Amino acid sequence: MILEQSIVNDYRGELNTYDEMVDSKGEIRSHWKQLFSNINAISIKEIKNRHTEILAALRENGVTYNVYGDPNGHNRPWHVDPIPFIIDSSDWAIIEKGLKQRATVLNMLLEDIYGPRNIIKNGILPLELIFNHSGFMRQCDRIRLPGPNQLVLYASDIARGPDGRMWVLNDRAQAPSGSGYAVENRSVMNRMLPELQNNLEIRKLSGFYQTMQSALVDILPKQKDNPRIVLLTPGPGNETYFEHAYLASYLGYTLVQGDDLIVRDGFVWLKSINGLEKVDLIIRRIDDLYCDPLELKEDSQLGVAGLLEAMRRGNVTVVNPPGSSILENSAIFAFLPAVCKYFLGEDLILPTTATWWCGQPKELNFVIANIHRLLIKKIDRQARFKAMYGRLLSSAQIQTLITEIKAAPHLYVGQEEVSFSTTPALINNKLEPRFAATRYYIHADKNDYQVMPGGLTRTSPEKGVFTISNQYGGIAKDTWIIGETTVFNKVALHKPSQTQNINFSDRVLPSRSAENLFWVGRYCERILNTARLIGIVLKNIQENQKQNSPSKNGELNILLRSLTHLTISYPGFVGDDSNNLLKKPQKEIYELVSNPHKAGSIALNLEFLLRAIQNVRDRWSLEVWRIVDLIEESSKKILDAENLNNRSVLHLLDQLSDRLTAFCGLINETMPRTDGWLLLETGKRIERTNSIISTMRSMLGFKSDTQVENDLLESLLITYHNLINYRSLYKSSIQIEPVLDILIYDANNPHSLVFQVEMIRGYLAQLPKNVNSRTSKAELLILEGYTKILLTNPTILAEDENGYRQSFDLLMANLSDILTSLSINITSMYFSHSAMQQQLNTPNTEINTSQNEV
């Protein structure tokens, strides 16, 4: 109890505005009491420990946020504060009602702007405020979604002011982000700090997604049993890509990028490995302007050409419809009370930050006269203009700003600076007050809106700073709505979900995902093979240093050349000037490990592997993702390693190989045997075949001295994990024929050529093929390879003429060509190698060849 008191006293001492936990008399507010006693029961020290675990879990789960323009900002781990933000049921009732009203008004406004525009004709909203805004897209005029609502998904940032009232700071209307993080925050808190919830009734978040799923089914272009719903992401470079993948998996929708989709015959289709699949509904996370390069931003590579035309014909539903960013217009704030009156005849329940639009003379004068205490914004979010606090500007800067405003007043607003309430956050082992704002999520549901009972609360990273944004390093909090649940929401939570059917619908494999999975298999195997050969080379060098025999040198040179062949890093050890390199091979070897700019290096292949994994991150289970985190760590170590020596390289490679092997193993244990898995395995097998062929050919194509050849054969057996197998089978010294038998013909050896070929045959037989043919071209190719192997035998292959093993070399060359054709064939059959999207040059028609006097 004494401890409790001291925590409160410390905390109280820091307060200077409305605080969420402590009231003006210094007492803990009633709705915080239970949480506070739970905190005490657990102890701050233990919460601190758990916090470390929470952050580690978030990182392992790959919960990230990309920060633009920061070299270290890519995949920045998500930060969560362990102390939740609490809203009690009476505040919640106001927020919920207020947000429903606001969504309703904004929806009516959106519908009117792209319809009759009565709001302008009747003088409620000035024309300039809409027609000058980049979010007003004339191309979207009169395009309507089915169903009563145009604004389907909506989010709103709300904070409490010093007077204790809730204020709306921002509206997000085109592709609101963050709800996935809110769900992940809750899930990690549930797992890692469950005691914090003792004796508290906290509203659950999942019901929101259930109602959203069935609401989306209501607005399909045509009702059908197995609608195809996709989530359109700009890709792994986007700041909230994690969330796109997370929500797609969570909701059972297919995660796609713009080039996965194509418009034909006025419908939108998904390019999958089964061919084209019709898409019924698109949840888009790309901005309005990028949705359709035909009609909107012409050089957009993120959208789908012809999308607006498909929408116009009612063949696809896109939420939110392009053009919704007109609502992300800070000048609308100034008029919203009047707009609400106009549409609903009501006052706004939730007040909006006081805003003056400079497009009117009186307001312009006011903003200029009061610029020192206002926040100046452009009406447009896209404009590259950061909001400016007048009080932070020098008088010269103010003069410049005033000149800019006067030049185009209708593009600016002045806003009252809002001061936020504070809420406790765990900082350096104690609770400190921090400013907080919460984003709430809303979806349309028939004639109503549903509000997620929770949200994404973010606090300022530093004391006394108002800026709250993930881009500037804000910290998130779980958001608890506590107290009695209303009857309505209980119903919603238990409502039988119509979406059950959708979740079971066949999830097709988009061609782009298929291609990435194929390459995950290939890169992974490629790195493993390279790492093993480098390991053998380095051990060989170490032994050489001990005994320095000429035969050892001969062997080493062959191994080094073999490494160049395997990694295709010519000229390397096979070039004309390779003599010096062969004498001092270390540098080249280390480059092959850690130089990300060197073709064939492990570092570069790791980069490709991780990129391919990211591109299909909706396909990985949490367990797999944890290993990916470790692989990333290994990759960083390899990149950052300084003063490499043989020992450190061997250590790095061992660790990396273990992790990659664990990755492959987990995939095999957890991934469903669908087309995606088949392609990943095919990629792996093709790569392994390539590797076996390449190393065998470079080591055995020409016969070496007996001693050298013996060592090479042993190296080969080690590279492909077969030394023990060999010894148990042959119990003799190592000879070429049995080695060829094991590495080429042994169908029980998972590293033999025959084994690879049989596996690939099996996978190809299961993958979809053209309707017309029973056997695909790829299958014929692999059959050809198989037959070529079977038509010969180890004895023939071991024969040489003047040291050259012609039959062997020819077989390897043939197989290598077949594999190349196979890979090309798989690529053209399953992966959309759609040519690049380009703009047609528009004729510079306006060339009037002569000036006529008419």
Add this chain to the structure above:
Amino acid sequence: MKYKIIHKTTYWYNEMVSVCHNLAWLIPSNLNYQFCEKYDIVIEPKPQDYLIREDFFGNKVAYFSLQQPHNSLVVTSRSIVRREIDKIIQLPIASGGTTAQAIAFLAQISPQTLEIKQFVLESHFVKYNKEIKDYALKSFLPNRPLLEAAQELTARIYNDFDFVSGFTTISTPIEVVFREKKGVCQDFSHFAIACIRSIGLAARYVSGYIETLPPPGKTKLIGSDASHAWFSIYIPDMGWLDFDPTNNIMPKDKHVTVAYGRDYADVTPLKGVIFSSGQHRLEVSVDMETVYI
């Protein structure tokens, strides 16, 4: 006057194009002095999808899509258009309201002014600055009849600017055109529109054709006519009146209107997105032939 117009655009592709989507503003408008009696757009190879709709401004726009591999695309727009010049408003230059009156008119809020006011705002290709406004103010004196001011602006651009083809591209900013005082008809039109909008008046971009006459003693070559552009200014009580700064005239029977918008971006004659890995080149010809009844 009646014309038969053939506007042919040909694209040759180095690599096969698998899919293309296109929009074309190539069908002449109907106005109270212009009648598009017949039109069609012939596309080779034949598109799998083709339709004509109205755009935001009321122009006819054709959407088409080719979904079979092809290595060339020919779009031929053919039309028969009648211009009745006696229906074009022809008034004494000094008549009509003044600049100040027009600005006052546009300050009103009504469904009618809404339609007009959207052409007062800046747009993609039409941005203005103080220098451009100063240039405009020399013609648009508050108490001068607007018609006279517009006429004078047209004449000044004609005299101050040189027609130089190839100097500008469609993305050359207006300030550059103004600084260098050269360009082609779309540049002059964008510049004139910027002048008019800078003082708070409404102007729109007109895309169309003009009949060219062969040099004396020579016969006219087929395909030598041109796509053309000019501007239109809104004058209260008179409506939209056209001016051609490239030729310093008010269009009458040699011009044919295809579409109007805020600027070129709204009414690009032909644009599209293709899926191909190669490059392409294109050729355009316009032929405008008088039809005698």
